[in-house]
Amino acid sequence: MTNRWKELFSDHIEQLTERYTTILGSCELDALIIHSGAEKSRYLDNKIYPFWAHTHFRQWVAAESNAHCLLVIRPGHKPILGWYQPRDYWHAPAQIPDDYWVDSFAIEVIRTPDQLQNLLPEEGLRIAALAEDEALMQSWGVTVVNPEKVMHALNWHRAYKTTYEQELIREANKIAAKAHSAAEKAFHNGDTELQILLKYLQAADHRECELPFPATVVLNERASTLHCSGYKRVPDEEARSFLIDAGTTYRHYIADVTRTYAAKPGIFADLIARMDKELLDIISTLKPGVHYTDVHIDMHRRIAGMLSDFGIVKGSAEEIFEKKYTHTFFPHGLGHFIGINTHDVAGWQLDCEGTDAGKHPEHPFLRLQRVLEPGMMFTVEPGLYFIETLLAEQEGNKDFNWNLINQLRPYGGIRIEDNILITEDGYENLTRPAFARLG
Numbered sequence: 270m271t272n273r274w275k276e277l278f279s280d281h282i283e284q285l286t287e288r289y290t291t292i293l294g295s296c297e298l299d300a301l302i303i304h305s306g307a308e309k310s311r312y313l314d315n316k317i318y319p320f321w322a323h324t325h326f327r328q329w330v331a332a333e334s335n336a337h338c339l340l341v342i343r344p345g346h347k348p349i350l351g352w353y354q355p356r357d358y359w360h361a362p363a364q365i366p367d368d369y370w371v372d373s374f375a376i377e378v379i380r381t382p383d384q385l386q387n388l389l390p391e392e393g394l395r396i397a398a399l400a401e402d403e404a405l406m407q408s409w410g411v412t413v414v415n416p417e418k419v420m421h422a423l424n425w426h427r428a429y430k431t432t433y434e435q436e437l438i439r440e441a442n443k444i445a446a447k448a449h450s451a452a453e454k455a456f457h458n459g460d461t462e463l464q465i466l467l468k469y470l471q472a473a474d475h476r477e478c479e480l481p482f483p484a485t486v487v488l489n490e491r492a493s494t495l496h497c498s499g500y501k502r503v504p505d506e507e508a509r510s511f512l513i514d515a516g517t518t519y520r521h522y523i524a525d526v527t528r529t530y531a532a533k534p535g536i537f538a539d540l541i542a543r544m545d546k547e548l549l550d551i552i553s554t555l556k557p558g559v560h561y562t563d564v565h566i567d568m569h570r571r572i573a574g575m576l577s578d579f580g581i582v583k584g585s586a587e588e589i590f591e592k593k594y595t596h597t598f599f600p601h602g603l604g605h606f607i608g609i610n611t612h613d614v615a616g617w618q619l620d621c622e623g624t625d626a627g628k629h630p631e632h633p634f635l636r637l638q639r640v641l642e643p644g645m646m647f648t649v650e651p652g653l654y655f656i657e658t659l660l661a662e663q664e665g666n667k668d669f670n671w672n673l674i675n676q677l678r679p680y681g682g683i684r685i686e687d688n689i690l691i692t693e694d695g696y697e698n699l700t701r702p703a704f705a706r707l708g
C-alpha cells in the first residue's frame with residue numbers, strides 16, 4: 270500500500286511541478302514560496318483555534334497541518350520544505366513521520382519562525398509568495414504577495430484532480446460511508462442528534478475539528494434548515510425523519526455526503542426513494558462536454574415531476590417547472606467542486622486568466638457553472654425541502670396542495686448527495702461503491 274501511495278504521490282508532485290513551472294514562466298517569476306500560516310487565538314484568551322494550513326500548501330504537503338512552515342518551489346530544483354519544530358516542552362512539536370511523501374522534498378527543520386527566511390532563494394531572483402500574512406512576507410523582502418495572475422492560474426488547475434487526489438477522495442468516501450452507516454443505525458436506535466454526531470465521529474475516527482465542515486445532523490422539521498448544526502441533546506417525542514450532511518477528510522482531501530432516512534414506510538419514505546432514483550438517473554447523464562448548469566436545470570424538471578406525481582403541487586411537471594414552483598422546494602445549487610476545500614475553487618471561473626462567469630441570474634446559489642471535463646470532481650445533491658419562509662411566500666396559492674404540504678412539514682426535507690469523478694468517457698460515482706462494500 271505504502272509503495273502505491275509513494276508512486277501516486279510522486280506522480281502528483283511531478284504534475285504540480287509542471288503546472289507551477291508553466292505558471293511561473295508565464296508570470297516571469299523564478300520561484301514561489303508558500304507559507305503554511307500561523308495559529309490564531311481566541312479573543313482575550315490564550316487558547317488557539319484548530320489550525321488548517323494554507324490550502325495551496327496542503328496540496329503539496331501531505332503532513333498534518335503545521336504552522337510556520339514554508340514551501341519553496343523553484344523550477345529545476347527539488348522543492349524545499351521548511352518544517353517548524355520548536356524546542357518546546359509545553360506542546361509536542363509536529364513530527365516528520367517516515368511516510369510516503371517525505372522523499373519528494375528537501376526538508377529543513379527550523380526551530381523559530383524567523384529562521385524560515387534563511388530558506389529564501391538567493392537575491393536577484395524574482396520571487397512571489399502565497400501567504401495569508403502579507404505583511405510578514407513584505408518584512409522578509411518579498412514584495413509580490415498573492416499575485417492575482419498566479420492565483421487564478423493555480424485555482425483553475427485545481428479543478429483537474431491528479432490520480433493521487435482522486436484516490437484520496439475515494440478513500441474519504443469509504444470513511445464517510447462507514448460513518449454515515451453508523452449514523453443511520455444510531456437514528457433507528459432512537460439516539461439524539463448529538464449522540465448520532467458522536468457515533469458518526471467515532472466511526473470516522475475523526476475529531477470534530479477534523480470534519481471538513483460542521484456536520485448537519487437533524488431530525489424531523491429541523492431538517493428544513495439547510496445547514497443546521499445545533500445538535501439537540503434531548504430526544505424528540507417522535508423521530509420521523511433524519512437528514513445528515515456530513516463529510517470526512519483523508520490527507521486533506523474531503524468527501525461530502527448527504528443521506529435522508531424515514532423512520533417508517535409512508536409518503537416521506539416514498540419521496541426519498543423517488544429522489545434517490547432521480548439522483549442516480551441524472552448522474553448517469555454525466556460525461557465530458559455536459560454543462561453542469563444544464564444538469565442543475567434538468568434537476569429542476571425532475572423535481573417538478575416529483576411535485577406533480579406526488580400531488581404536492583397541482584399541474585403537470587411542465588407547468589410546475591414553467592411557474593418556477595420548484596424554487597420553493599429546491600432553493601440551493603445542485604452541487605459544487607470538491608477537493609482540498611469542501612467548496613473547491615473555480616466553479617465560476619471560465620479560464621486560466623480568471624474570467625468570472627458571475628452568479629447565474631436565476632440560480633444564484635449554483636456554485637458550479639462549468640463544462641464537465643475528465644478529472645473534475647464534484648457533488649450532485651438535489652433537495653426537496655419544506656421550508657417555512659419559502660412556503661410563506663406562496664401562502665394562499667391554490668396550486669399548492671396545502672393539506673399534503675402540512676402533512677409533510679414535520680419531516681423537514683430531503684437531500685441526497687454523492688461525489689462524482691468525470692472520466693474520459695463518462696463518470697465514476699465514488700460514494701455508492703463505498704456504501705456497497707459495507708454489505
Ligand SMILES: [Mn+2]
Pocket residue numbers: 525605648650686
Ligand atoms: Mn455539498
